[in-house]
Amino acid sequence: MSEAFIYDHVRTPRGKGKKDGSLHQASPTWLLRTVLQALQQRLQLDTSLVDDVVVGCVTPVGEQGADIARTAVLDAEWAQTVAGVTQSRFCASGLESVNLAAAKVASGFEDLVVGGGVESMSRWAMGSDGGAWFMDPRINQKLGFVPQGVGADLIATMEGWGRADMDAFALRSHQKAAAARAAGWFKGSVVPVHDIAGLLMLSEDETIRPGASLEAMGQLAPSFAAMGAMGYDATALRQYTTVEQIVHMHHAGNSSGIVDGAAAMLVGSREGGARAGLKPRARIRAAAVIGSEPTIMLTGPTPACRKALKKAGMAAADIDLWEINEAFAVVPMKTARDLGVSLDRVNVNGGAIAMGHPLGATGCIILGTLLDELERRNLATGCATLCVGGGMGIATIIERV
Numbered sequence: 001m002s003e004a005f006i007y008d009h010v011r012t013p014r015g016k017g018k019k020d021g022s023l024h025q026a027s028p029t030w031l032l033r034t035v036l037q038a039l040q041q042r043l044q045l046d047t048s049l050v051d052d053v054v055v056g057c058v059t060p061v062g063e064q065g066a067d068i069a070r071t072a073v074l075d076a077e078w079a080q081t082v083a084g085v086t087q088s089r090f091c092a093s094g095l096e097s098v099n100l101a102a103a104k105v106a107s108g109f110e111d112l113v114v115g116g117g118v119e120s121m122s123r124w125a126m127g128s129d130g131g132a133w134f135m136d137p138r139i140n141q142k143l144g145f146v147p148q149g150v151g152a153d154l155i156a157t158m159e160g161w162g163r164a165d166m167d168a169f170a171l172r173s174h175q176k177a178a179a180a181r182a183a184g185w186f187k188g189s190v191v192p193v194h195d196i197a198g199l200l201m202l203s204e205d206e207t208i209r210p211g212a213s214l215e216a217m218g219q220l221a222p223s224f225a226a227m228g229a230m231g232y233d234a235t236a237l238r239q240y241t242t243v244e245q246i247v248h249m250h251h252a253g254n255s256s257g258i259v260d261g262a263a264a265m266l267v268g269s270r271e272g273g274a275r276a277g278l279k280p281r282a283r284i285r286a287a288a289v290i291g292s293e294p295t296i297m298l299t300g301p302t303p304a305c306r307k308a309l310k311k312a313g314m315a316a317a318d319i320d321l322w323e324i325n326e327a328f329a330v331v332p333m334k335t336a337r338d339l340g341v342s343l344d345r346v347n348v349n350g351g352a353i354a355m356g357h358p359l360g361a362t363g364c365i366i367l368g369t370l371l372d373e374l375e376r377r378n379l380a381t382g383c384a385t386l387c388v389g390g391g392m393g394i395a396t397i398i399e400r401v
Contacts, residue, residue, distance in 0.1 A: 004102035005280035009265035009368035014356040017121035017258035022202040028120040031262035032072035038191040048079035051110035056093025056117030058359035090389035095363025099287040101267040111272030116264035117361035144295035146232040149224035152328035163249040166329040170254035177350025178210035222248035254329040259356025263364040286312035300393020301385040302338040308395040320379035323366040325386040326351035
């Protein structure tokens with residue numbers, strides 16, 4: 001099998017996922033077009049050398065439906081020979097796209113593949129595509145479905161953490177993201193979004209709060225207590241019988257933000273990159289997905305990371321930097337604790353609590369952020385991981401070349 005290398009990546013800034021967000025007027029195809037055109041221009045890429053574009057989209061309906069990957073390829077005026085496919089692994093879709101691209105390359109079937117993702121959450125709300133998980137009472141009952149926020153609160157309760165722990169982690173996310181943005185550490189990968197007339201819509205992440213404080217967070221009511229009282233707490237406690245009561249502590253300030261955004265990463269073989277005149281920045285050493293308990297839903301990163309580490313012949317201590325998606329504050333906190341990783345090496349430039357979680361794109365975004373920071377610090381290895389709806393986990397290990 002061939003090795004799969006990362007040649008470059010770009011992303012849009014993340015815009016607030018509401019009607020007054022700066023990217024609300026940009027269609028999801030426009031966001032994908034923006035990153036594809038930027039990738040081509042940065043690399044002076046002959047797009048006819050690219051075999052496929054794999055795009056993650058969690059809510060593939062309306063403007064995001066009908067294989068948006070192929071639509072965006074054509075709208076970006078890439079070569080007509082470039083194929084496109086859209087897939088969903090829920091919150092992991094962006095990283096799954098990169099892993100699928102790497103698998104295509106490593107198999108030898110294809111030479112250059114773009115992996116990425118898009119989500120316009122201001123235009124297409126999470127869950128608007130339905131699905132039996134949410135809408136079929138039989139499935140709902142059989143699988144013990146509860147909203148992810150209830151699962152997050154259950155994990156924090158079981159781990160012995162309190163509201164102050166969640167808020168302190170969230171504050172650090174905003175502080176780190178604000179410092180990184182001020183230092184210009186995101187500029188090398190963030191592509192400003194302009195409208196069809198060429199007017200700037202957004203040039204940097206919109207939801208970072210440099211003035212965030214514990215006092216302000218303390219004023220926010222828990223977001224999932226009412227849902228829990230509707231019967232979801234009881235559903236979770238039937239599964240986790242050692243817990244007497246779920247303490248609800250996650251809220252809008254210590255959970256990932258709803259945002260719009262897109263990302264793209266070029267993956268290829270060494271020979272494919274050479275034909276395009278490119279030098280690799282990193283190689284993908286291992287990737288893994290796992291299924292985890294579907295009621296609590298958010299515990300997948302730890303076993304996924306362990307599986308990827310085993311594939312790579314590595315231990316957690318061998319990883320220099322980690323990106324653990326901040327779906328809720330408790331997720332990176334628990335994953336780091338389980339793996340024995342210091343939080344000083346986790347999400348060093350902040351995460352989705354500060355910058356938001358554009359569902360279909362986030363995995364690609366955090367892998368790119370990880371690569372940029374490894375280069376900035378002259379470090380070698382990194383691991384990106386996400387919890388996944390439905391009870392799954394995903395992880396990808398990269399090594400600079």
